[in-house]
Amino acid sequence: MARKTTTGDPRLDALAGGGPKRSPNVRALARFAANSDCQLATVGFAARIDFDKLLVGTEFEVPFGQSPFAFRRGDRFEDLLRKNDYDPLLGLFRDHLGFKVSDARVKNLRGGARNRRGMEKRAKQTEDEIRAIIQGSKSAPNLLDGAVLTREIAGVRSYFEADAIAAQFDGPIRAGEVKSFPTVDGQADPDKVGAAVAQVSIYILLLRELVARLGGDPEQAVSDEALIITPKNTGLQPTMCVRPVRAHVERARRILDSTPSATEIADSLPRKLPTFGSIADVSARESKRVDGARKLIEVIGNNYRPSCLAACGLSRMCRHRAHERGDPQVVGGSLERLVPGISSLDRVHKLAAGGRPKKEEAAVAEQLKRAATLRERYAK
Ligand code: SF4
Incomplete structure (x- = not known):
């Protein structure tokens, strides 16, 4: 007899690991639709995890919820x-x-x-x-x-x-x-x-x-x-x-129609990931919980945007990580679109200062150098 699951796949049930469940309401669905380009948000949604409660009691807790x-x-x-x-x-x-x-x-x-x-x-x-x-x-x-x-x-x-x-x-x-x-x-x-x-x-x-x-x-x-x-x-x-x-x-409609099935999502996950339950466990050491969340982000992948701050319980952690890495996403969508294919803000800075671009960076590097020259001229 097939094992009973709550998510549609026993591997997702195992990853949920007794973590905080979100109630199935339209607000959760709308938030998922807003974050559907984030792999971790998709996995969390499929595992039915309430991200707002995952990091409660850690420095990355997000004070969501109404007073x-x-x-x-x-x-x-x-x-x-x-x-x-x-x-x-x-x-x-x-x-x-x-x-x-x-x-x-x-x-x-x-x-x-x-x-x-x-x-x-x-x-x-x-x-x-x-x-x-x-x-x-x-x-x-x-x-x-x-x-x-x-x-x-x-x-x-x-x-x-x-x-x-x-x-x-x-x-x-x-x-x-x-x-x-x-x-x-x-x-x-x-x-x-x-x-x-x-x-x-x-x-x-x-x-x-x-x-x-x-x-x-x-x-x-x-x-x-x-x-x-x-x-x-x-x-x-x-x-x-x-x-x-x-x-x-x-x-x-487009987003929900293209959401992969629970099995497809589970197939894409490596084994031996920290469970959402262990990350949410307030009796565990904070550093262990935070390390677990970091590992999930690194292995599964995320897609931080400033708009995450209003919509996702992991946003403080994802923002922190994006700052550490100098991800162009931290500055927001319009500026990010100006530097496609450039991996970090450090790299943007180097290219603007005349650093040698890789082939795929050449077009943006040219624009950055021109902008830096103009900035210098008018800053004098
Ligand atoms: S805050 Fe992090 S996990 Fe949440 S949607 Fe944004 S990138 Fe994904």
Whole structure:
């Protein structure tokens, strides 16, 4: 009888080694999509490891996660939206999108067990409700709270609990995300809006795939406009902004479609790697944990970018290592693109000072020398 695995491959289970697990939500999926060009992030995602908790208690711990205050504010805001049979939320659809909401049918799929069986049940309920919507059934909901969407990721069927709400009022299904960060004078923190847009884009992708499986027309049935619902100013009065996210949805599709299977990922790993569990073990010596993480980065490979700092629990360690090596990535994407094929910032400096380039460095070296000459001339 085949051994039972949680990741789809016993070698990935062994590498996980009892390390901290991440919950299967759309936020995790959106973060994976943002870091999919990093080999270690791909392995960690396939092994279902929560990178935010790996280096807790070491000098490289990343203080991710919301403060208790932010959590409470988020809970209060969501409760407020559901008050009086979702009156405040329906009011947003009426005021911002012109929907007729007086007889809206609301279906709340939250509640029940949060284990795999509970998620499977909610995924089935979500499928039934979406089928009813696309078939135009009179009893179909106009508002669906707590849908669970599924997808094969790295060869394993995963369940994603959508914070978002899908609504349909004589038009395509809309997917939205509720966030508790404030929108002031129509403006909100661009990083937080970007993360919310990435999440809704994944909901849209998963919804479209579900519609296709049910025999509907995904493009017509699901809008590619994202609804971001936030409090207005510092209070809790809700507001909504609508963002076109077609390009985000397409990008997410390309990335998720090209994700290797759990077996392919496991095949690519050498034997005798430190386990994620040993790195996360707070009772172990800090130096041993840090060495373990370094070894994983070195053997599996990473792809540090400044944007990792907002998205990955290993970012402080990866940044430290990139600084040690003088990786051009530490200066960010636009500058990095100016020096393709040059292995380090030290090497950039040497070439700019007239160092002899290798064949593949010649074109960039010429530009660097010219830039250095100009800089000298104008610095005088
Ligand atoms: S911080 Fe490191 S492990 Fe995380 S995505 Fe960036 S390069 Fe990959």
